[in-house]
Amino acid sequence: MEQDQLFERLWNGAASMEEWTQAVSEGAVTAISENIISVHTTYFCGGVTVIRTTAGLLLIDTAKPDTAGKTLAAVRRWDDSPIHTVIYTHGHIDHTSGIKVIDEEADARGIPRPRIIAHRNVARRLSRYQASHGFNSIVQGQQFNYSDYVYPVGQRRPDEIYDDTLSLTMGGERFELFHGRGETDDATFVWLPEHRILASGDFVIWVFPNAGNPRKVQRYAPDWAAALRQMQALRPEVLIPGHGPVIFGGERAAQVLDDGAAILESLTRQTLELMNRGRSLDEILHSVRAPAELLAKPYLLAKYDDPEFVVRGIWHLYAGWFDGNPAHLKPAPSAELAGEIAALAGGAATLAGRAKALAEAGKTRLAAHLIELASSASPTSAEIQTVRAKVYAQCTEAEPSLIGKAIYRVYQRDAEARSSA
Numbered sequence: 001m002e003q004d005q006l007f008e009r010l011w012n013g014a015a016s017m018e019e020w021t022q023a024v025s026e027g028a029v030t031a032i033s034e035n036i037i038s039v040h041t042t043y044f045c046g047g048v049t050v051i052r053t054t055a056g057l058l059l060i061d062t063a064k065p066d067t068a069g070k071t072l073a074a075v076r077r078w079d080d081s082p083i084h085t086v087i088y089t090h091g092h093i094d095h096t097s098g099i100k101v102i103d104e105e106a107d108a109r110g111i112p113r114p115r116i117i118a119h120r121n122v123a124r125r126l127s128r129y130q131a132s133h134g135f136n137s138i139v140q141g142q143q144f145n146y147s148d149y150v151y152p153v154g155q156r157r158p159d160e161i162y163d164d165t166l167s168l169t170m171g172g173e174r175f176e177l178f179h180g181r182g183e184t185d186d187a188t189f190v191w192l193p194e195h196r197i198l199a200s201g202d203f204v205i206w207v208f209p210n211a212g213n214p215r216k217v218q219r220y221a222p223d224w225a226a227a228l229r230q231m232q233a234l235r236p237e238v239l240i241p242g243h244g245p246v247i248f249g250g251e252r253a254a255q256v257l258d259d260g261a262a263i264l265e266s267l268t269r270q271t272l273e274l275m276n277r278g279r280s281l282d283e284i285l286h287s288v289r290a291p292a293e294l295l296a297k298p299y300l301l302a303k304y305d306d307p308e309f310v311v312r313g314i315w316h317l318y319a320g321w322f323d324g325n326p327a328h329l330k331p332a333p334s335a336e337l338a339g340e341i342a343a344l345a346g347g348a349a350t351l352a353g354r355a356k357a358l359a360e361a362g363k364t365r366l367a368a369h370l371i372e373l374a375s376s377a378s379p380t381s382a383e384i385q386t387v388r389a390k391v392y393a394q395c396t397e398a399e400p401s402l403i404g405k406a407i408y409r410v411y412q413r414d415a416e417a418r419s420s421a
């Protein structure tokens with residue numbers, strides 16, 4: 001199968017994923033073989049892969065409520081057979097919550113709903129989403145800047161679960177499911193040995209691995225690397241990523257898997273080396289660096305998550321929450337500390353003035369510390385909030401990752417609202 005021109009431009013770094021999202025927005029079908037397609041609607045929703053068997057269709061993932069309709073319509077233009085089985089590659093909502101649309105179609109046709117297969121931890125994740133529903137709605141709404149966002153819960157749970165590996169034959173097709181931990185603790189990658197096709201789930205996402213999201217539960221950078229090595233050893237000829245276009249050709253697939261593993265292995269090795277020498281989190285965060293040549297690959301750009309956030313995640317995988325700064329063991333309330341420092345500095349306005357100067361000089365990290373102290377010491381000052389809004393606008397601009405930008409913007413908006421209150 002020939003790669004199209006847009007793919008070549010993505011591969012060479014000449015096109016952006018935004019351009020690809022635009023190109024697939026109506027529901028684009030990639031033909032992988034006579035009986036296998038992938039359907040995409042946007043970068044921001046997991047793709048759906050469909051395998052035609054004599055027993056019916058098998059789907060890998062389901063998209064989400066706002067993309068599942070388009071996805072299913074694209075599938076139906078290709079094949080109208082019943083959907084027999086759905087595999088969730090993990091429990092994230094952009095891979096599972098489209099099941100509702102699939103079930104509704106089955107109900108309308110008066111045929112059985114598909115059986116769902118997933119790793120054991122998917123059900124536990126879905127339960128957690130219900131327990132922390134308010135928090136998840138806030139975090140997800142802030143990350144993608146949706147107001148009044150309600151996190152979708154209530155996805156249908158797996159009918160069949162497995163722990164490490166699962167082999168299954170359906171309608172004459174063989175599927176091998178492997179569990180690994182990476183972005184989540186419930187992940188599956190799917191191997192079709194007769195076709196040498198690998199559906200990686202979110203172990204491959206066409207950006208730097210999302211292994212350190214500041215507001216999500218623990219992620220697993222070293223295990224992620226190990227899973228990519230396991231996939232590389234399978235020597236796939238086609239690599240179907242969780243997000244972004246399908247990668248054809250054994251050499252390219254191996255390169256993507258190898259580079260993704262190498263960048264996570266490097267961050268893990270560097271972080272552990274320093275931890276094992278007793279260094280503090282502060283020292284580690286400011287000295288560990290992702291290898292620049294890997295970070296420059298078009299499929300590893302840190303546009304979504306940030307290597308620094310991943311270092312924190314690795315720390316957290318091997319250590320507790322204490323960061324090695326004794327003042328952080330039992331900290332004073334931040335408003336009390338801010339009051340003391342503001343008094344020493346000659347007032348909160350002095351701190352804010354210095355924050356403004358630092359931000360303008362590009363020292364946005366330091367500026368954020370000082371403006372938070374000023375804001376805590378004098379929370380009702382509209383002038384200080386005006387400066388705070390500017391500081392976070394500069395932090396947002398300086399930040400490469402979507403997640404980092406989104407978090408700064410939350411506080412920029414807060415400051416804007418308080419500056420005019």
Ligand SMILES: [Zn+2]
Nearest residue numbers: 046094202242
């Ligand atoms: Zn995803």
